[in-house]
Amino acid sequence: MSIDLPSSLDTQTVAASLAAFSAFAAVLALALPASPASRLQARLRGVARERDRLRSMRLAELSAREAKGRLRLKPRGMAARLAGLWRGNTPETASDLAAKLKMAGLRGPGPEALFLFCRVALPVLFIAASIGLGLLRDLPPSRTLTLALASAFLGYSLPRFILTRMVARRQKSILRAFPDALDLLLICIQSGMSVEAALGRVTSEMASQSIELAEELSLTMAELSYLPSRWRAYHNLGERTGLAPVKLIAAALAQAEHYGTSIGQAMAAAGRECREMRLFEAERKAAALPPKLTVPLVVFFLPVLMAVIMAPAGMKAGSVLKSYRQGAIAKPGEPALTRPRRALSTRPQAQDGPR
Numbered sequence: 001m002s003i004d005l006p007s008s009l010d011t012q013t014v015a016a017s018l019a020a021f022s023a024f025a026a027v028l029a030l031a032l033p034a035s036p037a038s039r040l041q042a043r044l045r046g047v048a049r050e051r052d053r054l055r056s057m058r059l060a061e062l063s064a065r066e067a068k069g070r071l072r073l074k075p076r077g078m079a080a081r082l083a084g085l086w087r088g089n090t091p092e093t094a095s096d097l098a099a100k101l102k103m104a105g106l107r108g109p110g111p112e113a114l115f116l117f118c119r120v121a122l123p124v125l126f127i128a129a130s131i132g133l134g135l136l137r138d139l140p141p142s143r144t145l146t147l148a149l150a151s152a153f154l155g156y157s158l159p160r161f162i163l164t165r166m167v168a169r170r171q172k173s174i175l176r177a178f179p180d181a182l183d184l185l186l187i188c189i190q191s192g193m194s195v196e197a198a199l200g201r202v203t204s205e206m207a208s209q210s211i212e213l214a215e216e217l218s219l220t221m222a223e224l225s226y227l228p229s230r231w232r233a234y235h236n237l238g239e240r241t242g243l244a245p246v247k248l249i250a251a252a253l254a255q256a257e258h259y260g261t262s263i264g265q266a267m268a269a270a271g272r273e274c275r276e277m278r279l280f281e282a283e284r285k286a287a288a289l290p291p292k293l294t295v296p297l298v299v300f301f302l303p304v305l306m307a308v309i310m311a312p313a314g315m316k317a318g319s320v321l322k323s324y325r326q327g328a329i330a331k332p333g334e335p336a337l338t339r340p341r342r343a344l345s346t347r348p349q350a351q352d353g354p355r
Contacts, residue, residue: 055225061218103242104166105212115159122155167242170212174241177210179278181217182249182271190264195253196221216240230257245274 101111130151134144181202188198199221207214216237223233234254238247252270256263 055222099239099242100163100167102240103170104163105170105215106166115163118159119156122158123152124155126151126155171241171243173210174213174216174246175243177206177213178243178245179274180209181206181213182245182267182274186264186267186271189267195257195263196224199224230254245277248273248277 097112097115101107101115127148130147131144133139134147139147184205185198185202188201189195193201199217203214203217203221206217219240220233220237223236224230227233231254234250234257238250241247249267249270252266253263255261256266
């Protein structure tokens with residue numbers, strides 16, 4: 001069985017087919033080197049879209065979490081006017097007060113205005129209450145004035161005291177859970193995860209142990225997504241917590257990002273320094289314990305010890321003195337007990353002989 005070629009297949013047709021095939025091959029040769037770049041650009045665009053989606057989702061979670069207790073971003077009314085009048089007279093500068101409020105977990109201008117308003121309103125309210133108490137109880141004017149001044153000082157110092165306690169409680173919670181979070185973060189980074197993915201995993205794991213630490217790490221992850229400088233996000237993490245170990249880890253991450261060094265090695269070195277800092281802090285507290293125990297020892301333990309040692313001797317002396325007094329003082333109708341006479345000598349007396 002044979003195949004017959006068409007009779008019209010001549011030299012011109014073959015030349016045209018070869019020319020078309022050559023042109024197609026040339027176009028294909030020019031397009032193939034550009035296809036990986038186009039695929040790479042498409043993948044990068046997909047990654048950027050996913051990053052934007054994650055950023056918007058994280059910001060939505062943060063806004064939903066803080067929506068219940070959030071104050072107005074721009075305070076209005078009498079509180080804002082009084083805070084503006086008092087802002088120039090307060091000893092704290094605006095930056096220091098904002099840093100303290102961030103350490104306490106209070107963000108935005110609303111808590112700052114509330115703090116300054118309490119600094120103005122509480123002394124006035126306490127003075128009015130003390131004057132009313134003095135009038136109700138008919139206290140002398142001097143005592144009423146003293147009570148009013150003490151109440152004014154208490155009202156002025158109370159907001160600062162409450163803010164300091166909130167900062168201390170938040171730092172204690174973060175510091176208690178930070179060693180576990182640091183070890184988990186180091187494991188995640190050494191396993192090949194990115195910093196954002198590692199922070200997300202640590203945030204989900206640490207939420208049950210310390211809500212404050214999980215909140216700070218989640219906020220850092222969100223800042224890494226939308227801030228133009230990653231160093232600023234790490235710096236903000238250290239400033240919001242105000243803790244030396246957290247600042248050390250943030251500085252290590254920032255330096256590794258800036259100089260391109262291994263993040264795992266930087267985290268391992270920072271972790272060793274944090275453990276040494278905890279060891280030094282424990283040694284410092286142990287060394288400071290004997291001076292702190294001196295006053296309780298002298299005030300409480302030493303008197304009890306002296307009472308236990310001297311009680312038997314005192315009881316013996318008391319019983320002897322009581323018996324002596326009972327013997328020395330005669331009862332009515334009984335002869336007084338006199339001093340016992342000396343016993344007569346048993347030596348025979350010499351008799352006078354005949355003279």
